[in-house]
Amino acid sequence: MKATRREFLAATAVTLGTLPHLRAADTERKKLVLIAGTPSHGPGDHEFNAGVRLLAKCLEGVKELEVVTVLNGYPKDEKVFDGAAGILCYADGGGGHPLIRDKRLAFIDGLMKKGVGLMCGHFGVEVPKDIGAKEMREWIGGCYEHEFSCNPMWSPEFKTFPDHPISRGVKPFSVRDEWYFNMRFREGMKGVTPILTAVPLDTVRDGPYVYPKGPYKHIQEAKGKNQAETMMWAADRPDGGRGVGFSGGHVHRNWGNESFRKVVLNALLWICKVEVPKDGVESKVTEDDLKANLDPKGKK
Ligand SMILES: [Zn+2]
Known part of the structure; x- marks a missing residue:
């Protein structure tokens, strides 16, 4: 039977209305690159590979993100950064920091100048004073x-949170981890x-x-x-780019704590x-999830 003009128009409208929407949703997905450092500690600590895979799993429901994981250190091919909106570097830092070695410092700085976001986790917040600290x-x-x-290893009591998108849905929590503090921040905490x-106990x-x-x-002088x-901060760059530092993440099991996980997600x-x-990013982590993908036992 011949469709009436009205039916034909309605069908066309649905088609035309749906396709551009789908196309827009695809192109609007932001690419997040999660870099996991190489194994360095005993089982359960500095589990960067397992950590980023767990975070990637927790982000599966976030339709706006396309998550790419890079395991065992800095990517072999920097093309993985093409079109990235954000990068996580969860890895051992110091002199071997993945983002500062070889010619990477200049390359990463170029990405940052384009407004790419960066989050560094645990040891990944440390670089040598004279290589990369100014850039970080x-x-x-x-x-x-x-x-x-x-x-120190300690259990800060996180009780209140600022009015910031990263705080959404995060409830008071406390977990024992190697929570670094007394960072070298930008002058006057500008944009941080x-x-x-x-507040650390005096014993800490x-x-x-x-x-x-x-x-x-200088750490003891603040006693009493x-x-x-x-232990975690967010930074706005003058050009609009965004950065985050998170000093926890030594102990893999801590990803089982909902608020610890949520604030990172x-x-x-x-x-x-x-x-x-x-209410923040919702995610569920099971006991099996916490045991999955751990680095081979005893690997140093
Ligand atoms: Zn550690």
Whole structure:
């Protein structure tokens, strides 16, 4: 039977209305590149490979993101960064930091100048004072400085959070981790918003820290002063790019804590300029998930 003109128009409208929408959704997906560092510790610690795979799994429901994982260190082919909106570097840092070695510092700086977001996790927030520290402050607002910052194992009580998209849905929590503090931030904390803050007990300031054991006089001098320290922060760059530093992430099992996980997942959206849901990124992690993909036992 011949379709009436009205029916024909309605069918056409549906077709035309749907296709551009699908096309737009595809092109609007932001690419997030998760880089996992090489194994360096015993089982359960610095599980960068398992960590990024867990985070990627938790982000599967975020339609606005296309997540690409790079395991076992810096990508062999830098083409993986083509079109990236954000990068996570969850890896050992210091002199071997994946983003500063060889000619990478200039390459990554070029990406940052284009507005690509960057988040560094755990040891990944540390670079040598004279190689990459200036850039890290520009990229993510601050970095760990050897013998200025410290790295005790402790359990900060995160009780209140700033009015910031990364805080959405995050509830008070406390987990024991190697939470570094006393970062070397940008002058006057310009453009830097502390996200996770807590007051260390005097016994934490007294050490021992993980390495070097300390204690440092300048860390101890704040004892009894109720001085909050920053373990996670968000930074806006003058050109609109975004950066985040997160000093936890030593202990793999901590990904099982919902708020610990949520604050990181929210941050990954935020650096890519994806709107963080009102209650934050929802995810579920099982005991099996926490045991999955761990680096081979005893690998150093
Ligand atoms: Zn560690």
